[in-house]
Amino acid sequence: MITNAIIILLLPLFAFIIQIFLGKRLPKQGAWLPTGVMFIALFMSIAIFIEALSQYEPNNILAQASWTWFSFGPVTITFGILIDNLTAIMLVVVTTVSAFVHLYSFGYMHGDERYSRYFAYLSLFSFSMLGLILVDNFFGIYIFWELVGLCSYLLIGFWFEKDSAANAGKKAFITNRVGDVGMLVAILIIFTTLGTFNFREVFTGVADGHLSGTLLTVTGMLLFLGAIGKSAQFPLHVWLPDAMEGPTPVSALIHAATMVAAGVYMVGRTFVFFTPDALLFIAYIGTITAFLGATIAIVQKDIKRVLAYSTISQLGYMMVALGTGTPTAGLFHLMTHAFFKSCLFLGSGSVIHAIHSQNMDDMGGLRKKMPITFWTFLIATLALSGVPPFSGFFSKDEILISSLVFGMEHPAHLVIFIIMLLSAGITAFYMFRLIFMTFFGEPKDKEKYDHAHESPWTMTVPLMVLAALSIGPMWWGWVEHLLEKPELASFATSAAGSFKVENHELTHSAHFIAMVTSIPVALSGILLAAIIYYWKKISAETWGRRLKPIYNLLWNKYYFDEIYQATFIGGTLAFSRLSALFDANMIDGFVNAVARMTARISFVNGLFDLKFIDGIVNFVGNTIRKFGAQLREVQTGKVQNYILMALFAIILLFIMQQF
Amino acid sequence: MSIGLAHFLTLSAILFCLGLFAVITKRNAVTVLMGIELIINAANINFIAFARFTDNDLDGQIFAIFVIVAAAAAAAVALAIVLNLYERLKSIDLDEADSLAG
Numbered sequence: 193m194i195t196n197a198i199i200i201l202l203l204p205l206f207a208f209i210i211q212i213f214l215g216k217r218l219p220k221q222g223a224w225l226p227t228g229v230m231f232i233a234l235f236m237s238i239a240i241f242i243e244a245l246s247q248y249e250p251n252n253i254l255a256q257a258s259w260t261w262f263s264f265g266p267v268t269i270t271f272g273i274l275i276d277n278l279t280a281i282m283l284v285v286v287t288t289v290s291a292f293v294h295l296y297s298f299g300y301m302h303g304d305e306r307y308s309r310y311f312a313y314l315s316l317f318s319f320s321m322l323g324l325i326l327v328d329n330f331f332g333i334y335i336f337w338e339l340v341g342l343c344s345y346l347l348i349g350f351w352f353e354k355d356s357a358a359n360a361g362k363k364a365f366i367t368n369r370v371g372d373v374g375m376l377v378a379i380l381i382i383f384t385t386l387g388t389f390n391f392r393e394v395f396t397g398v399a400d401g402h403l404s405g406t407l408l409t410v411t412g413m414l415l416f417l418g419a420i421g422k423s424a425q426f427p428l429h430v431w432l433p434d435a436m437e438g439p440t441p442v443s444a445l446i447h448a449a450t451m452v453a454a455g456v457y458m459v460g461r462t463f464v465f466f467t468p469d470a471l472l473f474i475a476y477i478g479t480i481t482a483f484l485g486a487t488i489a490i491v492q493k494d495i496k497r498v499l500a501y502s503t504i505s506q507l508g509y510m511m512v513a514l515g516t517g518t519p520t521a522g523l524f525h526l527m528t529h530a531f532f533k534s535c536l537f538l539g540s541g542s543v544i545h546a547i548h549s550q551n552m553d554d555m556g557g558l559r560k561k562m563p564i565t566f567w568t569f570l571i572a573t574l575a576l577s578g579v580p581p582f583s584g585f586f587s588k589d590e591i592l593i594s595s596l597v598f599g600m601e602h603p604a605h606l607v608i609f610i611i612m613l614l615s616a617g618i619t620a621f622y623m624f625r626l627i628f629m630t631f632f633g634e635p636k637d638k639e640k641y642d643h644a645h646e647s648p649w650t651m652t653v654p655l656m657v658l659a660a661l662s663i664g665p666m667w668w669g670w671v672e673h674l675l676e677k678p679e680l681a682s683f684a685t686s687a688a689g690s691f692k693v694e695n696h697e698l699t700h701s702a703h704f705i706a707m708v709t710s711i712p713v714a715l716s717g718i719l720l721a722a723i724i725y726y727w728k729k730i731s732a733e734t735w736g737r738r739l740k741p742i743y744n745l746l747w748n749k750y751y752f753d754e755i756y757q758a759t760f761i762g763g764t765l766a767f768s769r770l771s772a773l774f775d776a777n778m779i780d781g782f783v784n785a786v787a788r789m790t791a792r793i794s795f796v797n798g799l800f801d802l803k804f805i806d807g808i809v810n811f812v813g814n815t816i817r818k819f820g821a822q823l824r825e826v827q828t829g830k831v832q833n834y835i836l837m838a839l840f841a842i843i844l845l846f847i848m849q850q851f
Numbered sequence: 852m853s854i855g856l857a858h859f860l861t862l863s864a865i866l867f868c869l870g871l872f873a874v875i876t877k878r879n880a881v882t883v884l885m886g887i888e889l890i891i892n893a894a895n896i897n898f899i900a901f902a903r904f905t906d907n908d909l910d911g912q913i914f915a916i917f918v919i920v921a922a923a924a925a926a927a928v929a930l931a932i933v934l935n936l937y938e939r940l941k942s943i944d945l946d947e948a949d950s951l952a953g
Contacts, residue, residue: 829949832883836875 193240193255197273200236200283201322203229208315215308222308223298226315230291233322237283244280254280256328258390270390274328278523282325282457285527286450288661289534290318292654293445296538299651300441300545310350310439317343321450325457329389330379333458337375337422340451341368347446348438360434367431371421378414381407395464412470416459416477423455423507426481430752432504436496440541443496448503448537449530456510456526460519472605475515475598479608482508484750486618490625491736491746494550495540498626502576503533505615512612513591516598521590528583528662532575535658539569542651543630546644547637552629554640559631561644564652566631568659573627575662577620578714583662585710588616592706597698613713620717628725859900867893880933880943884926891922 207226215222244254258272294314301310320339327333341364349361383389385407386397397403403411419425424432435447446452459466459474466474485505492498506529513522542565543558544550559566575582578589592612599606635641646652723729736743748754826837866889873886895915902911937943 827951829951830946831948831951832875832945835871839871839875 193243193275194257194273196236196240197255197275197283197326200233200240200287201273201319201326203233204315204319204322208312208319211308211312211315215312218308221311223294223311226311226318227291227294227298229315230287230294230318233318234284234287234291237280237287240275241280241284244277258328267387269331270329271332272328272390273326274391275326278457278461279325281523281527283322285530286318286321286325289445289449289530289658290314290321292657293441293534293538296444296541296651296654297439297441299648300541301439306350310347313343313346313350314442314445317347317446317451321454324454328391330382330391330394330462331389333461334375334379337418337454337458338372340446340454341365341372341422344368344435344446344451347442348435350438350442354437356434357437360431360437364431364435367428368421371418371428373417374414374421375418378411378418381411381414391461394462398464408465409467409469412466413473415462415465416470416474419455419459419511420477421455422458423452423511424481424504425455425477425507425511426484427752429481429485429504430749430756433497433500433749436494436500440496440537440544443500444534444537444541447500448533452503452507453510453526453530456507456514456522459511459514460523460526463514463519466514471515471517473515475512475595475605475608478508478511478513478515479611480508481505482512482615483611484508486615486622488746488749489622490618491743493552495543495552495555495626495630496537496550498552498622499533499536499540502536502619502623505619506533506576509588509591509612509615512608513594516594516608518590518594521587521594524590525584525587528575528587531658532572532582532584532662535568535572535655535662536576538651538655538658539565539572542647542655545647545651547640549637549640552626554637555630555635556633556637557631557635557641558644561641562631562646564646565655568652568655569631570627571659572662573623577623577718578616578710579620579718580711581663585714589703589706589710592616592710593699593702596702596706600698600702613709616710617713617717620714621721624718624721625725628721632726856900856904859896859904863893863896863900866890866896878944878946880936880945880948883945884929884933887929888922888926891918894918 204226207229210218211222211226218225240254247254254275254277256272256274258270261269261271263269294311297310297314301307304310317340320336320343324333324336324340327336345361345365348364349358352358352361379389382394382403385403386394388394388397398408421428432447432452436443438447482505485501485503485508489498489501489505492501506525510522510525510529513519513525542562543555546558546562546565547554549555571582575584578585580586592609595609595612599609724732745751870886870889870891870893873889874883877883877886895918898911898915898918900911902909902914933943936948940947
């Protein structure tokens with residue numbers, strides 16, 4: 193099984209390497225290679241999943257293996273793969289969405305000038321995401337975490353000729369970096385206190401109390417900061433709507449189903465770390481995010497932006513589930529959301545492909561032109577709105593139950609449940625607003641409507657498969673059971689004290705209340721949408737004018753971008769200018785002064801050298817030359833002279849001998 | 852008065868000085884060579900005189916014969932050099948052969 197997992201991991205990497213270097217030379221630009229590889233990975237993942245099912249034991253580790261990566265001194269860093277039920281399910285989710293997004297991209301990206309590179313990036317992303325869910329340590333998760341961030345950046349800015357796309361890529365990358373710093377610090381704290389990166393060893397260390405108290409809370413919050421960035425939680429959610437500048441299949445794969453859910457996955461995987469304080473923090477961040485996202489989505493006109501804000505909102509839901517102590521519900525919603533939201537994005541891509549506009553004001557009446565897109569979109573919308581018997585109902589219900597149980601135990605925090613319920617209603621409202629504006633009513637742009645047509649099979653098949661996966665009450669229950677982690681819960685309990693009391697009676701009554709409230713709330717949301725946008729009994733424009741301040745607030749997305757522009761970006765720029773001034777005056781002045789002083793000293797030094805040292809050297813030389821000039825006179829070259837001199841010398845010697 | 856070693860040595864010294872004088876003062880290379888012959892023969896007289904008046908054996912005389920042979924060879928070489936000098940300078944005036952000058 194380990195071998196299979198490694199093959200699943202390396203297949204997309206292999207496809208990426210081939211595709212990035214040779215893609216353009218391969219027949220049909222090589223798009224079939226990454227796609228084929230993803231389908232192979234999908235079948236292999238299903239095999240692993242079936243094995244997990246055949247054992248059907250919660251908290252079951254199917255396989256694990258680790259290798260020594262490197263060691264320095266007493267510290268040895270291992271790198272390994274861990275496959276448990278959670279991994280098995282995530283493998284299927286990621287490979288399914290990825291494979292069908294690859295297939296869908298055949299049609300959607302057809303004729304793009306960087307067609308082969310697009311598929312290379314998709315492969316690299318698939319590799320990174322699979323790595324993220326397979327590794328068994330924090331170090332590895334951080335590496336792959338950054339890799340998916342890189343792929344996200346590359347794909348958001350894929351059409352970099354557009355300034356908006358290039359800027360959106362940068363925004364996503366930089367915003368994520370803010371969160372990742374927190375995560376890095378958390379990992380460093382973990383390593384310094386516990387001396388290991390491995391999940392299991394870290395959990396054991398936490399359970400044994402080697403990391404506890406405030407430091408544990410802080411570590412949890414810092415770790416969660418990474419999730420805030422990657423999963424677009426308040427206050428770092430601003431990058432996700434802009435990320436819609438990327439190709440729509442990318443939005444479906446990365447910015448709806450997989451990468452943004454990585455934060456939820458990570459928190460679910462490392463649930464042990466979160467003390468009651470940290471969990472409360474997570475719960476409120478999730479609540480705020482869910483509400484903000486849902487309310488902004490009401491007024492958006494861009495079909496993809498509605499879905500983007502909806503994604504933010506749903507990620508908030510998952511965080512609430514984690515924060516209120518039911519990670520299984522959060523991970524369950526992650527799965528169901530992955531399927532129906534990628535279906536929605538691909539559906540919206542199909543619509544955009546048909547009418548070449550993202551503005552819902554240009555749409556309308558497309559139901560008849562694009563029946564497959566409409567029906568699949570409707571199924572996914574019902575799932576997102578939480579209408580039974582579609583998948584979203586079950587997972588969202590679990591989250592509502594979780595928040596309600598939490599609220600019943602701690603009445604002060606009942607507000608979470610109320611906001612969750614309200615947001616569920618808003619979700620149903622804005623999704624059906626989207627449906628009515630896009631697929632019903634009269635065509636608003638006649639010319640575009642006439643040119644609209646149903647998409648090719650490569651685009652409709654993924655839609656149908658993903659829609660089918662959004663129905664299915666009969667299987668979601670047992671999938672959730674697989675996710676249960678009694679061991680994890682016991683870790684959490686011992687680490688966090690008696691935080692989550694298992695109260696079956698309370699859970700049962702909460703189940704009932706959540707059920708009887710959520711369905712009417714969802715239905716009334718749909719009804720309100722129908723009244724306003726289908727029957728048009730209430731004019732949206734009139735109410736928009738009447739509630740002008742609120743409308744403006746929502747239309748401007750609570751002015752987050754403006755606030756960040758004024759504070760962080762403006763502040764950074766002002767600080768940069770100040771630094772530049774300081775640099776130009778202080779540092780440069782100092783450097784120039786040093787330079788001038790050095791030149792002066794060198795000048796004096798040079799003088800000394802020229803006059804004194806050279807003087808000595810030249811004196812010696814000149815003396816020797818003068819001496820030589822006089823001496824050369826003796827060398828006449830006449831042999832007779834020499835003989836004469838020899839004679840004199842001998843005579844001289846004789847005379848000297850006499851004394 | 853019998854003729855003794857001193858007479859021979861005096862003759863030899865006079866001969867040597869004459870040779871040396873010729874070597875130092877003459878400009879003509881051939882004359883200088885003749886001076887050299889005088890010097891060599893002065894030495895030869897010494898060899899023979901010492902051989903006759905001291906040891907009474909033939910070493911000195913044999914040595915003189917070798918010197919004569921060597922002098923003949925040296926004269927041949929020297930004359931060849933003079934010829935070459937003439938080839939080059941078109942003169943055998945030794946004052947003009949000063950290319951060794953420093």
